[in-house]
Amino acid sequence: MSITAGLRRYEDVNEEINRRLKSDDKTAVREVNGQRYLGCGLDSGKSLDIYGTAGNDLACYLNGGRVTVYGSAQDAVGNTMGGGEIIIHGHSGDALGYGMRDGKIFVRDNVCCRGGIHMKEFRQMKPVLVIGENAGAFLGEYMAGGTIVLLGLNMKHGEKLFGPHCASGMHGGKIFVRGAFPKANLAQNISVCELEPEDEKELSAYVKAYCRYFGADYAEIMSKPFKKLVPATSRPYANLYTPNL
Amino acid sequence: MSINYIPRRFTVVRDKELCINCGCCVRQCSNECHYYADDGKTALVNSNACVACHRCVDMCPTGALRIEKYVCDYRENANWTPQYQQEICRQAATGGVLLSGMGTPKPYPVYWDKILLNASQVTNPSIDPLREPMEIRTILGRKPEKITVEKKGKSTVEMPPQVILETPIMFSAMSFGSISLNAQKSLAMAAKNLGTLFNTGEGGLHPDLKDYTDCAIVQVASGRFGVHKEYLQNSRFIEIKIGQGAKPGIGGHLPGEKVNVEVSNARMIPEGSDAISPAPHHDIYSIEDLRQLIWSLKQATHNEKPVSVKIAAVHNVAAIVSGCARAGADIIAIDGFRGGTGAAPTRIRDNVGIPIELALAAADQRLRDEGIRSSISLVAAGSFRCSADIVKAIALGADACYCASAPLIAMGCHMCQTCNTGKCNWGIATQRPELVKRLNPDIMHERVENLINAWNHEIKEIMGGMGINSVDSLRGNRLMLRGIGLTEKELEILGIKHAGE
Incomplete structure (x- = not known):
């Protein structure tokens, strides 16, 4: 049996979700109207399906669990998540995947500003963010690790793959972009490269997963060429300071 | 070495009468101010990198070391102080943002020093903390905004989480x-x-x-x-x-x-x-x-x-x-x-x-x-x-x-x-x-x-x-x-x- 969110407060809804997930491994919430913090800190082995519009900080501090949204999500999805999977059958607001350290986020449509900022990797932890359409300004700002895939599907005439200041301050990780992208919107010190064979393999796995979740055509997506954006230096600010002894 | 236009800040003074060349200072100084002469025995000093951290002074077993401010006068100028001139030289050499450690050393007013505390005399007796309870918990x-109690006097308010400290001092x-x-x-x-x-x-x-x-x-x-x-x-x-x-x-x-x-x-x-x-x-x-x-x-x-x-x-x-x-x-x-x-x-x-x-x-x-x-x-x-x-x-x-x-x-x-x-x-x-x-x-x-x-x-x-x-x-x-x-x-x-x- 699923939980109905309706116009209830988020504390209430989250408490019911937590109670339900104590005994069950899976639950669903219907009629979600922007309730915040759904799936906050969800542990491995637990899964939550959300129907409606998920509110801010969806699946923040996600701890290995799986959250699927049948609808769109607001800001700060997967804030500081440490693992797990978030699948959004719609679009996402600002600051998607802020500081995520591991796990995967798939967004069927577009994302707003500051997607994938501060993503970082650590040992075997490698965060992945796959965006179906395009992204707003500051995509991958201060990115320190992990992978962003930007597919640019369904773009209308005049729309750009990403907004201004893409990868500003990026010092680790990589961004795969499909098709034409606005070079003027790319920050300084970012290199545009061809994909290596291991990149192709990695990308292929993410695109396959995207197609599986959202029913997209793999062959059609892969028919357009991809490029890889990486930081030209891992220490962009190494010479910024002078000790004032 | 190129000229850096900045005189050193401190001089390490070694009292040769007291120094036993034990090499403690040589081992202690990460700034490499102390070193052995070519004979491998005589401890010498190059004060250029001294930051006055006193490690060598405090560790010297014979008290042979002393740090002095290196006095090298500039022409007096209340506006262009040596500090500003030196900082400009550092930035001219590197093009970097100046970076410092610890809190500001500038002589801004310290209001604690301009506030005095009260004490009791006659009318309200002072308390002897050695023999009477004194609560600093x-x-x-x-x-909560208000407390509600049930008939027996027990609080019915759900208390938000509290942190109990045995002193009002925490580490930042x-x-x-x-x-x-x-x-x-x-x-x-x-x-x-x-x-x-x-x-x-x-x-x-x-x-x-x-x-x-x-x-x-x-x-x-x-x-x-x-x-x-x-x-x-x-x-x-x-x-x-x-x-x-x-x-x-x-x-x-x-x-x-x-x-x-x-x-x-x-x-x-x-x-x-x-x-x-x-x-x-x-x-x-x-x-x-x-x-x-x-x-x-x-x-x-x-x-x-x-x-x-x-x-x-x-x-x-x-x-x-x-x-x-x-x-x-x-x-x-x-x-x-x-x-x-x-x-x-x-x-x-x-x-x-x-x-x-x-x-x-x-x-x-x-x-x-x-x-x-x-x-x-x-x-x-x-x-x-x-x-x-x-x-x-x-x-x-x-x-x-x-x-x-x-x-x-x-x-x-x-x-x-x-x-x-x-x-x-x-x-x-x-x-x-x-x-x-x-x-x-x-x-x-x-x-x-x-x-x-x-x-x-x-x-x-x-x-x-x-x-x-x-x-x-x-x-x-x-x-x-x-x-x-x-x-x-x-x-x-x-x-x-x-x-x-």
């Missing part, structure tokens, strides 16, 4: 990375034994400190280093770092050189990579957004942990504190501009922010005027040099105080202000294994405890003299304070009378 956390945020693990461990051990808390800063919690999580404040800063569900849940309370007194409006930047394998484990970033915490949290652009982060942390910890918001003391501090309180912060820490730091741009450190005394008084007054002072806890930070400073801060409205520089001095820091170089000879602000091992947590935690216990005694003594037997009666009790040599405006902001009034 401090409880932090959000308090210093990350593992900015300080060594041994230094952080010394503070953790001291906090546990003293019944107070230490603060991990934004560097995550090292696995070696897992036994101290019940006395750890864990920080969530813009870089979110080491922040995960377990980190949040294994803490006494959580602190959102918005700003720091030494560098308001500026983020943190731990250079890759300091990110060794241990630091990388705690911060959960690859070894050798820069740890960049930018100035803003990119999910916070308003009080409403702050509210969102506060409640996300509460949700992640099932409302079991108080959430603190730490801000730098800036011009509109009172309004900002009010906003933080309304956003749901249980504890608000205000860090004054004299507060220390591992590294801050010199210009920011020396020019941005306001003193904690004025910020604290203004914030406390604003919260009182709005009728919400009693619902939250205020923590003051930004250079407390002695117990009297702390008593004055509590009387100005602080619930507790954050101290960092003082416990570091207890561990050997000599305020040489070069923390940013990572060459700390005292094993505090360094990650070099050969320097870190100089600081033994088993000894240093005792020195820190001694200091805080001494201050606790002094606080009780001062309170007793005022005829006050509980720190709760001192809090915000500005009648216990009088200004000396302050203007009308300063007195008005501090909310105190002038001496003699």
Whole structure:
């Protein structure tokens, strides 16, 4: 049996979700109207399906669990998540995947500003963010690790793959972009490269997963060429300071 | 070597009569001021890199060493002081932003030194703290607006989570990375034994400190280093770092050189990579957004942990504190501009922010005027040099105080202000294994405890003299304070009378 969110407060809804997930491994919430913090800190082995519009900080501090949204999500999805999977059958607001350290986020449509900022990797932890359409300004700002895939599907005439200041301050990780992208919107010190064979393999796995979740055509997506954006230096600010002894 | 246009700062004087050429100084100085002559026996000195940290002086077994200020006069100029000329030369050589360690050394007014404390005479007897109970236990956390009781007198109010401290003194945020693990461990051990808390800063919690999580404040800063569900849940309370007194409006930047394998484990970033915490949290652009982060942390910890918001003391501090309180912060820490730091741009450190005394008084007054002072806890930070400073801060409205520089001095820091170089000879602000091992947590935690216990005694003594037997009666009790040599405006902001009034 699923939980109905309706116009209830988020504390209430989250408490019911937590109670339900104590005994069950899976639950669903219907009629979600922007309730915040759904799936906050969800542990491995637990899964939550959300129907409606998920509110801010969806699946923040996600701890290995799986959250699927049948609808769109607001800001700060997967804030500081440490693992797990978030699948959004719609679009996402600002600051998607802020500081995520591991796990995967798939967004069927577009994302707003500051997607994938501060993503970082650590040992075997490698965060992945796959965006179906395009992204707003500051995509991958201060990115320190992990992978962003930007597919640019369904773009209308005049729309750009990403907004201004893409990868500003990026010092680790990589961004795969499909098709034409606005070079003027790319920050300084970012290199545009061809994909290596291991990149192709990695990308292929993410695109396959995207197609599986959202029913997209793999062959059609892969028919357009991809490029890889990486930081030209891992220490962009190494010479910024002078000790004032 | 090219000319650097800057004379040295200090001269190391070696008394040849006393020196036995034991080589202790040669081994101790990470700045390589001391060295052996070609004969491999005679200890010599090159003072150029001396920072006056006194390690060689304190370690010399025969007392043969002395540090002197190197006097090299410039033509007198009250405007173009040697300091400014030298800083220009440094920037001319490198093109870099000047970076300094510790709090500002500029002679800004220290209001603690212009505030005098009261004592009882005749009409209200003083209390002897050695023989009478004297309460300095401090409880932090959000308090309910009102208490309701059932018939038998039991409270029916659900109490938000509270933090009980056995002293109003806590250790301020210093990350593992900015300080060594041994230094952080010394503070953790001291906090546990003293019944107070230490603060991990934004560097995550090292696995070696897992036994101290019940006395750890864990920080969530813009870089979110080491922040995960377990980190949040294994803490006494959580602190959102918005700003720091030494560098308001500026983020943190731990250079890759300091990110060794241990630091990388705690911060959960690859070894050798820069740890960049930018100035803003990119999910916070308003009080409403702050509210969102506060409640996300509460949700992640099932409302079991108080959430603190730490801000730098800036011009509109009172309004900002009010906003933080309304956003749901249980504890608000205000860090004054004299507060220390591992590294801050010199210009920011020396020019941005306001003193904690004025910020604290203004914030406390604003919260009182709005009728919400009693619902939250205020923590003051930004250079407390002695117990009297702390008593004055509590009387100005602080619930507790954050101290960092003082416990570091207890561990050997000599305020040489070069923390940013990572060459700390005292094993505090360094990650070099050969320097870190100089600081033994088993000894240093005792020195820190001694200091805080001494201050606790002094606080009780001062309170007793005022005829006050509980720190709760001192809090915000500005009648216990009088200004000396302050203007009308300063007195008005501090909310105190002038001496003699």
